[in-house]
Amino acid sequence: MxxxxxxxxxxxxxxxxxxxxxxxxxxxxxxxxxxxxxxxxxxxxxxxxxxxxxxxxxxxxxxxxxxxxxxxxxxxxxxxxKEKIMVDTGEGFDLVDLSLPQGQDQLIDEIAQVNPNTIDVLQTGNAVHMPWKDKVKAILQAWFPGQGDAPAIAEILTGQVNPSGKLPLTFPTDLDQTPRPSLAGLGTPWGTPTTIIYNEGADVGYRWYANRKLSPMISFGYGLSYTHFEISHFKIEHKNKLQFSVTVKNTGAMKGAEVPQLYLEKWNETHRFRLVAFDKIELQPGESKTIHFAIDPRLIADFDWKNQHWRVNKGIYTFAIGNSSTHLVERITLELKENIFKD
Incomplete structure (x- = not known):
């Protein structure tokens, strides 16, 4: 209670x-x-x-x-x-760390010690540290689903609905993996001007971890369900138009949805990681379907500000398919010519 x-x-x-x-x-x-x-x-x-x-x-x-x-x-x-450093969540607050507020990490840890069959439902707006994650049976990331959250969560926990979501962000192992491990201006009075320098450029989110070869606790795009899927037969259909296909099969016993994710992994042996296409497909047990991807060339191009056009640089490009940013099962390597275009 x-x-x-x-x-x-x-x-x-x-x-x-x-x-x-x-x-x-x-x-x-x-x-x-x-x-x-x-x-x-x-x-x-x-x-x-x-x-x-x-x-x-x-x-x-x-x-x-x-x-x-x-x-x-x-x-x-x-x-x-009283005036103190508050650990809070919501609009207008910066998180001090990755812990749950008000001692809830300790509470979950103690509950899990008493009952090892504990399932933890997280209603948070961001990644959390979860020092107790190996002590609970399962973790359901529910975010802030709104007024109907109780029946929605109950239907998932009881198996009436198959959870088929994927994480839209990365859960780091600790703050040291993040671009800013410490919070600028922490502890200063409310309203004190604070300068924060954002120097990671385009390497935000999952790209920050991938391009620095960091292994997060839970990766971008990850998500389990009550069934299993096989991703295979990754093929190039039209090289110049960057068109690919992949087959997804539900190998489990329950209807569910999978999200195959297509990433640019390397360019000329340089690690250049980026999600370039994805799709969600719902399958019955034993059913398989082929998904077709057409990559927007701007996603692998650089923009020339001086000449106001896009340029796909000549070179060797490696594309990978999987179901999260760290679980990639097949790869295709292509040699592309230079391509300059306006839009």
Whole structure:
């Protein structure tokens, strides 16, 4: 029950006009209706905080939902508004590190020690460190799915729906793998001007890790399901038009979807990693289909600012197919001529 209360606070969404909506029995509706109809209204938790601190009404008049929020806010320290470095998530916050806020990593670790059959559902907006990942049976990355998150997650956990998502970002092993291991201006008063230099150029996201040959904890494009797939027969169909094909087969016992991902891996023996095409295909058990890719030449080209045109440089290009940025199963090497074009 305590875990549920913490989740109510950390992952609850929505804004309502005033804190007394919950007292009038509108707490189950206001988040859904007013996010859409009256966005921009006063945030619920701030008004509730002031009302609770000023004590304008007896606590027994608060609804069960409000009591849960108050208890959880106090328990995880959200009611402590002293000047300090806060670990928080949401718009307007920079993450200090990759840990879950308010001691939740320790909580999960202790639960997993008591019950090794623990499944952890992460509702986060970014990558997290997960020091307990080897102690739990499974991890479901749910992000912030909105008002219908409970039934959606339940359907996945009970096998009614086959999870077929892929990670849109990389989970590093630690902060040292990231472009900025330390947060500029950390601990300075709110509003202090801070300069952050972004010097990684085009090597953002998965390219940062790939082009530096770093092995992340979980790679971009990764995702499991309740079935298995085989990716094979990677072929070039038209070299000059950069057209490829690949066959995907569901080798498991359940209907599911796979996302074959086509990457440029090397150019003239220089590591130049980039996702150039992908597709999602849903297959019945035993079913196989062939997918066709046509690569936009700008994805392997450089832009000439002086002459205002694109240039595919002459050389040897290696393309790889797989189901994540670090699980590539087949490769094709092509020799391409120089190609200059406007758009």
């Amino acid at each position: 305590e875990i549920q209360r913490i989740c109510d606070v950390r992952f609850g969404g929505g804004a309502v006009p005033s804190w007394d909506y919950a007292l009038k029995g509108l707490d189950q509706e206001s988040g859904i209706q007013l996010d859409v109809m009256q966005w921009g209204a006063e945030a619920f938790k701030d008004s509730l905080r002031h009302a609770y601190q000023n004590d304008p009404l007896p606590e027994e008049r608060l609804s069960d939902m409000v009591q849960h929020i108050l208890y959880a806010m106090y328990a995880v320290g959200v009611m402590d508004w």
